Amino acid sequence: MRCSCCDRRTIMHLFLLLILHATAAVGQIDPTHCRYALGMEDKRIRDEAVSASSQWYQSTGPQFARVNREEGDGAWCPKGQLEPSDTQYLQVDLGRLTFLTVVGTQGRYARNSGNEYARAYRLNYSRDAVLWTSWKNRAGNPVMEANKNAYDYVINDVHPPIIARYVRVIPVTRVSTTVCMRLELYGCSWDEGLVSYGAPEGQQLQRPGLPLASFNDSTYDGVRDRRRLWGGLGQLTDGVIGLDNFLQTRQYNTWPGYDYLGWRNDSLGTQGHVEMEFVFDRQRNFTSMKVHSNNMFSLGVKIFSSVSCWFKPRLVATWDPEPVTFVTVLDDRNPSARYVTVPLSRRAAQSLRCRFYFADVWMMFSEVSFQSEDAVLPTAVLPSLPPDEETTLTTSSITTSPATSESPDTGNTPVLIGCLVTIILLLVIIIFLILWCQCVCKVLEKAPRRILDEDVTVRLSSCSDTIILQTPPVPPRAGHGPNNAGPHYERVFLLDPQYQNPAVLRNKLPELSQSAEASALLLGNPLYDLLLLTSCHMASGWLCACGGGYAEPDVTQCTPHQCFHSNAPHYAETDIVRLQGVTGSNMYAVPAVTVDSLTRKDISAAEFPRHQLIFREKLGEGQFGEVHLCEAEGLQEFLGEGSPLPDRDGYSVLVAVKQLRADATSQARNDFMKEIKIMSRLNDSNIIRLLCVCVTSDPLCMVTEYMENGDLNMFLSQREIESTLTHANNIPSVSLSDLLHMSVQIASGMKYLASLNFVHRDLATRNCLLDRRLTIKIADFGMSRNLYSSDYYRIQGRAVLPIRWMAWESILLGKFTTASDVWAFGVTLWEIFTLCKEQPYSLLSDEQVIENTGEFFRNQGRQIFLYAPPLCPPSLFELMMRCWRRNIPDRPTFEGLYQALKPHVNQ
Template identity: 80%
Template sequence: MHLFLLLILQLPAAIGQIDPEHCRYALGMEDGRIPNEDLTASSRWYETTGPQYARLNSEDGDGAWCPEGQLEPSDSQYLQIDLRRLTFLTLFGTQGRYARGLGKEFATHYRLNYSRDGQLWKSWKNRLGKEVLDGNKDTYGIFSNDLKPPIIARFVRVIPVTRLSSTVCMRVELYGCPWDDGLLSYSAPEGQLMMAPGNPSVISLNDSTYDGVHEKRKLSGGLGQLTDGVTGRDDFLAIRQYNVWQGYDYLGWRNDTQGTQGYVEMEFVFDRLRNFTSMKVHSNNMYTRGVKIFSSVSCWFKPSLSWEPEPVSFSTILDDRNPSARYVTVPLSRRAARSLRCRFYYADVWMMFSEISFQSDIILPTQQPLMGTSVPGGHRDITMTTTPKSDNTAAPSASSSSDEGNTPILIGCLVTIILLLVIIIFLILWCQCVCKVLEKAPRQILDEEVTVRLSSCSDTIILQTPPVPPRSRHPPAGPTNTDPHYERVFLLDPQYQNPAVLRNKLPELSQSAEASACGGGYAKPDVTQCTPHQSFNNNAPHYAETDIVRLQGVTGSNMYAVPALTVDSLTRKDISAAEFPRHQLIFREKLGEGQFGEVHLCEAEGLPEFLGEGSPLPDRDGHSVLVAVKQLRADATSQARNDFLKEIKIMSRLDDPNIIRLLCVCVSSDPLCMVTEYMENGDLNMFLCQREIESTLTHANNIPSVSLSDLLHMAVQISSGMKYLASLNFVHRDLATRNCLLDRRLTIKIADFGMSRNLYSSDYYRIQGRAVLPIRWMAWESILLGKFTTASDVWAFGVTLWEIFTLCKEQPYSLLSDEQVIENSGEFFRNQGRQIFLYAPPLCPPSLFELMMRCWSRNITDRPTFEGLYQALRPHVNQ
C-alpha cells in the first residue's frame, strides 16, 4: 500500500482594514532587525559610509550613508531597503550625519520610490501629486513625514534631492506594519463624474492615488484608495482629507453608463495561494441620492492557470431606512486562489466603494524538500513532502530501503510539529487568560485579593520608537547622549503587584491611603471608607465609590462622575426639562453610536419659539437650529434606561456658557431622547485639523486658518468650562478636542460625543473589541489604579492644550502603540526619569508648555487646579 504524506501548513488569518493611525511601528533600521544584507545603495563615498550605516540614531562607521561625490540636482542616487515582505508604510523618519559632532551633511529634501516585486518601481506622491518630501535642517534632529497616502511595498528607495551641488548623508527609519492582506493589485473600471442636484461643481469619484496603469478607462496592476485604510463618510460629499475635492474618499460608478450589463467587474491579484474566508467591502448607502450598496456579488477563483467555473455568490439585504455607509462582509467559503474576479451588481443608479479587504489563510507549497526561510518580522515558511515507496515488492530496491529508513525521520518530524502546535495552543490560551485579567485590571487593581499586570504577556517590552523630541522649543546644540531616550520599559516589578505594597510605594498613598483612594473610578466600594471632607487635589473634595454615580448614557461610557446625592431614584415625572414634540426633529446625520443607543444631528423645527424668552440658543442669523439628539434604544436594559434619566437630571443642572446645555427631552414615549446644543463648526478636533496657522501665505491663497490668539482663546474657554465642572465636583473623564464643540464665533462648549463616534474610535483603548478607555489622554493613576478625579481631568486638559497647539495634526503619543502608552504610565509610576512626555509644539509659547508639563506632574498635588489654569491662561488673551 502506498502512503503519501501531504502536509499543508496554514498561517494565521490575515487582518484587513489596517488603521493608518495605529499602524506606525518602527520596522527595524534603528534596532537592527533589518539586516545589513537587505540594505543596498547606488553608490557610497567610503566603506564607512555604506548603506549599512544608514540607521537612525546610529553612530557606527562614519555615522550615515553618503552617496559618492557631490550630489547634483539631476542625480538619482538612492538607498534601497528590502523589507522581505509586503508592508504597509505610514511614516518615514530621517536624520543627517552627526558623527559625534564632526558631521555637517544632511538631506534637505528627498523622494521615495517603491516596488512590490523588485522589478516594477513606482514614485510616491501625496494626495495633491507632490513627490518631494521635506528633509532635515541639521545633522542630528529627526524629521518625520506622514505618508498620505500610505505605501504598500516590499522594496523602498530613498532618493535625496538637492537644488544646488552639495554633499548629502542620511540615516533613516521606516514605520508601518505587515500587509497581511497579501493583495498585490486590483483592476477596475475608472471612477466616474457625478452632477449632483443643487451642487454646481462636478463630483469626481475616481481613484486618485492609484499607482497602476490607467488606460482605456480601466485601472489595472496597482493599488490605491481602496486599500489606504481610510473609509468614506455616510455622506459621500463629505471628505476626511484636507484640501481635496468632494467625493474624494469614494470610487464610484453609474449604472446607466456601464452598458446593459448591470454590474462592475473587479479583479484582485494576491502574492501567493490563499484560502479565502471573506471579503469586506465598505460601501456608501446614501439612497436619497441614488447610491446603494451592491445588491449581489459573484466571485470566481483562479488557483493556478485557469478560472474555476463555479463562482461564490452572495446577495445583500438592502436597507432603505439607514443611510449610513457600512462594511458588507461577503463569505468566500474558504475557496483557494491566487486571483479573484468579482462582479458587483447595482441596486440603484450609483455604487460607491471606499475600502476593500480580504480575510484569508496562506497555503504554503507542499511538494518541495523540507526547508525554512527566515523572514524578518514575519513567519518561517516550512514545507515537507515524502517520497512514495517503490512498487517492486519481489526485489526490494535501494529506494524502498531508503523509504524505510526515512520513516523514523518522518515520525520524528510529525511528533515535533504536534508538540509545537500544543505549545502554541497553550500560549494562545494563556495569553487569552492574561488578557481577560487585563480587561478587569482597572476595576480590580486596588483589591488586595487580586494581582494583575497592565501589560502584554512577555517579561519585557522593547519599544521601537524614534527619540522623543526635546521638551524645549529650541533644539539642543547637539545630542548629549547617542542612546535612544526610551529604549526599554520593564513591566511593573512583582512588589508592585500587591496593592498594599503599591500604596507604600506611592508618596501620596503612603501618607494617606484612605484619602487618596477616594477618587471614584474603578475602585471597589469596600476598599476604603471616605468622607466628603478628605482632599485629594487642593480644595476639591472627593467621594467614596459608594457615593459616586457614573452615568452610562447612550455611548455605553460615562460623561461625568458626580456625587450620588444629586441623582436620587427618579422617574419621568422627575424630569424638569420640557417635552419637545418628537415629530419636529428632522434627521440630518448620524454622529455616532454606542452600546445603548445613538447620537444624531437633527434640525429642530420651532425650537426657539418652544423654549421662549431666555432661550440658551445663540442668534441663528436666519439659519435653522441644529441640535444633537442622544437616543436610547427601545430594547435597552432597565439599568441603562435609569442611567439615561439620571443623566438628563444631571445635564439639566449644568448652566455655563462653555458647557453643552440640555435644551429639551422626548421621554413621553420610547425611544427616550435628550436634545442638546450642537455647534455649526462641529468638534474642535475636526475644525483645527482642517486649518493652518494664520500667515501671509494663508491669506494670499485663501487657506482656512486660525491665529495664535484664537488658539489661546479656545484654551481659556475650555479651562473656564472645566473650572465650572470642578466647582460642582464633577469629573468629566474624557476631556479632549473631540469633545469640544465650536460655533461660528469660536465659542467652545464641552460635550461628550467623542466616544460614540466611529471617527474617533482609534483614540480609545480597545478591550476585546470595545472602545473603552481614552488612555492617551489619561493620567497614569487613572490607567494603573482606575482613579478618576479633578486632578486626572487636569492631566487630560494638558493633553487637550497639546492637541490645540499642534492643530490636531497628530494623535498624542502617535509613535507609541496602546500597550506602549500603558507601559509609559508605569514609568510615571516608578518615577525613574524614563517616562516619555509629549514634545513641545512649535506653535506653543514656552510658558504655556511649562503649564502643560505641570498638568502632567507625577504627583497629583503638584498639578494646578482649573481655577489656577484659568487665571494663568486668561492674561494671554486680548480682552
C-alpha cells in the same frame, strides 16, 4: 489556582491552528493607527536589508542610516556632490508587504562633527523589486520637504499611504551639495496580501444643481489602458472610508467624489455589472470579502444587488467553473454608506474575479478588503483541470483531478486515510495533555504557590505565596553597563560568600531551620527560592503572615518567607488603590478614600477636538496603551487665559498624548478614567499638567504637557560639568548650580504630591522632564520607553519593577509610601550628581541588587550603599544617606528635604 495550560478552549483553538497552519488575516487597515516604527532605529531591519546606490566611505554606508544613532560616521552619504539631476537612493527591504504611512529623516550630526542633511526627498517603492513606482501626494507633488539642520527629526505623513516591500528614499537638491541622511519608516504589516486589483475606470457625475463629481481612482499606481485599470493598488486599499454623502470628502483640497471609485450603469453597455479582478501574493483560503459601498439612493446610488466571484488557484491556472454568488439585501430607508460582507466559503485561490451587479443607476466603492487564511486546504469545489493532469500534493495546497462516475479515481484514498489517522492521534494526544494538566494543577494547588501580584507589588499575605523574582539577562543601557562604570565606584562591603555559592546556604539548612533569621536570610533571594523550609520556629519579636493574618510566635506552620520582624512594617492591601497606568506604569498610588471621592466628581479637564491632534512621533507604549508626541492646533486659544503653555504666537503646541488601546480591558478603562480624574486635580509648577482630554469616543486620550528638552536622564548624560575646557571646546555643559536647582525643583514637586498623600512609586531622572528654561516637571513616561527597559526588572514575563530605585520594604513587603518615594529621591539625587553617566549599583546584577535589599532588611551592617559622586558636596551626600535609612521613621520628609536643599541653591 487557575492553570493557564489547562484552558480547554485555548488548547483546542491552538489545535485547530495547528491543523490549518494558518492565521486569519487582519481586516482593512486604519492609517490613523497604523503608525508603528518598522525597525530602522532599533535594528529590527538588519544591515543587509539596507542598501544604497552609492556611498562616500565605508563608514557612511547605508547600514548607518538609522535615526537617533551615531554609528559609523553618523549617517548614509552618497558618493560625491549631489547634483539636481542625480538619482542617488537609499533602499530598505522591509521583508514583507507593508502599509507605509510615515517617514522620518535626520541629517548627519555625528556628535557635532557633521552638518550634512537633505532638504527634500522623493519616494519610490516596489512590491516585487522589479516594477518601481514613484510616489506622489494627493495633489500630484512627488517631493517631500525634509530637514533644515543636521540634528532635528522631521516626520512626514505619506498621503496616500504606500503598500510595498521595497522603499527607496531619493534625496533632492536644487544646487550642488553634499547630502547625508538617517531614516525611520512607520506603518504596519499588510497581512491582507492583496498586491493588485483591476477594474473599469471610474466616471463623472454631472447633474443640474450639483457640482461635477469625478469618481476616478486618482491614486492608482498601476496601468491605465483602454479605460481600464490593472496591475496596481489605489483608493480602494488606502484605508480611507467614504462619507455617506459622496459629494463630501475626508481629504482637504480634493474634488467632490474623490473618496469613491464609481460607475454608471449605462456607461458599461448592456452588461449590467462591473467586473473586478484581485491578485494576491500567495494562495489563500478566502472566508469573506468586505466592500464599503455608498447607498445615497436619493441620487440614484445603491449598494450592489448581487455579486458572483470566480477563483483561480494559481496565476497560470484557469478559472474554477463554479462561482460563489451572494444576493444583497437592499435598503431603501437608510442612506448611510456601509460595509457589505460577502462570504466566500473558504475557497482556495490566488486570484479572484468578481462581478458586481447594479441595483440602480450608480454603484460606488471606497474600500475593498478580504479576510483569508495563509495556508490553503482542499475546498468543496474542485479546480477545473484537464482529465489527464496528474494529482499534485504540495506543502501549501492539495489539488485533485475531477472524478467521473464511471471510473472513480481512488489515488487519494491512502493520503486521506493517513490524514484522518494523524488527526485522530493528535486528538488523543491533546486529550491526554488536558487530563495531565488538570492533574498537575491539582497538585500545584496543594503546594506553595509561586506567584507575584500583577500590580507590581510583592504581597506576603497568604500561606501559599512564595516570592519569585526572575529576569532574563538584559544588556546594560549604553554608557551604563559595568564596562562603563566610572573609577569612583567602590564596594563598601563585599557580598556574603553564601550569596555567591548556593551550596554553602544549602549546607546550613539544618542549622537555619531553628532560627527566625532563616526567613530574613531567604527573603528576597530569588536564587534560593527552592530552598524554602517546611516551617519556622518563631523567636521573640518575629511574626508570621499566615492564613491572611499575622500570627503569634508560637505558630510553627508558616513557611520562612512568611516570617518577618514585628518592626518591619507590613503592607495593608486595603490602604492603597493602585492605578494601572495606560503605559504599563503606576504613576500614583492614592489613598482609597481619595479615589472614591474622585469617582463621584466630573473630570475637570475640558474635551479637546480630536481632529486637532496631529501625530508626530510615538514616544512609548505599554500593555494597555501608547504615548504619542502630537501637535495640538489651537490649544492655547482652547485653554484660554491662565494657560500653562508658553506663548507660541499662534503656532501649534507640542503635547504628549496618552492613548488607551481599543483592546484594553474594562479594568484598564476604569483605571484610565481614574488616572484622568486624579491628574486633572494636580496643579503644581513641577508636576506635569493634564491639559485636556478626548474621552467622548474611543480611543480614550489624555493630553499632557510636553517638554522640549526631553527627560533629565538623557539631558544630563549628554553633558559635562561646566569648566574652562567645556567653554573652549563648545561642549554642552551644566553647572553645579544647575544641578542643585534641578534637585530643589524635584523636591518641590514631590513635596506637593506628599501633601496630597500621593505616592509616585517610580521617581527617577527618566521621569523628570525639562523645558527650555530647565524647569523640571515630574511625569511617568519612563516605563513605557524601550530606551529605559534595562532600568526595570521583569518578573515572570509580566510586571516590571525599578528595583535599583526602590526601598527595601517596597521590594520585600510590597509597601509603597511617601517614605519609599524619599528613598527613590535619594537615588535620583545620586543620578543627577553623576550626570546620569552610570546606572545605580552598576557593578551589581539585578539579583545581587535584590540580595542587597535583604541585607538592608537584616540590618547587620553588610548592606551596600551607593558611593559619593565626586561632584556632590559632602552635606548633600549625607542627605542622600538619610534617604536610605533602614527604619522608615528615620528618613526625612519631602518638606524637610526641600528646606535642606534650598540653602544650597542660594549659596
